Amino acid sequence: MCADTKVCTFGPDSAYVDLAAEVLRLVSDPTRIRIILALRDHGELSVNQLAELVGKTPTTTSQHLAKLRWGRVVGARQDGARMFYQLVDEQARELVALAVFQAERALGQGSAHERAGLPPGPAGLADGRCPGAGRSTSDDGADGREDES
Known part of the structure; x- marks a missing residue:
């Protein structure tokens, strides 16, 4: 509002x-x-x-x-x-991250964040804690990186 x-x-x-x-x-x-x-x-x-x-x-x-x-x-x-x-456009990166998040949710699998035990929501898709960052689209789990937080 x-x-x-x-x-x-x-x-x-x-x-x-x-x-x-x-x-x-x-x-x-x-x-x-x-x-x-x-x-x-x-x-x-x-x-x-x-x-x-x-x-x-x-x-x-x-x-x-x-x-x-x-x-x-x-x-x-x-x-x-x-x-x-x-x-160069942070909002475009976040928009794409939100779309990927929504696609995961729409498939009924939950997001990669939820499967990795991170708080639900698209914000992490755009930050460094994204469990899917750096993996191919054929992977179905986290990429094995340690959570740095």
């Missing part, structure tokens, strides 16, 4: 609804989700490194990165002839 209803614009008639739909479309592609998760887990990566991690060609990966750059989700740094990409 908004403390000051004159400032809050999150109603169904908000001027930002169409823009919000564009943001959701931008991050709703499975390859772009994989890119965001790979950058979350590995930090700065080249196109070739990302392509290998997400299982796509460098050309396809570059096309997805161009869209993510346009949406200001990722940033790029050139080092000689190579480009390196990193996440």
Whole structure:
């Protein structure tokens, strides 16, 4: 609930609804989700490194990165002839984490957090305690890392 209803614009008639739909479309592609998760887990990566991690060609990966750059989700740094990409939008990372959390819950398996004994909720998916960080999508459990808290 908004403390000051004159400032809050999150109603169904908000001027930002169409823009919000564009943001959701931008991050709703499975390859772009994989890119965001790979950058979350590995930090700065080249196109070739990302392509290998997400299982796509460098050309396809570059096309997805161009869209993510346009949406200001990722940033790029050139080092000689190579480009390196990193996440620059914390909210996009959290949005993807929330979507993954919801997908796990929708399958009736509970989230990776709940299976690992962490408090329920999507926040940990975006922080360093995510039991699923750094694992492939075919794994069904935690990656074995120690909880650092």
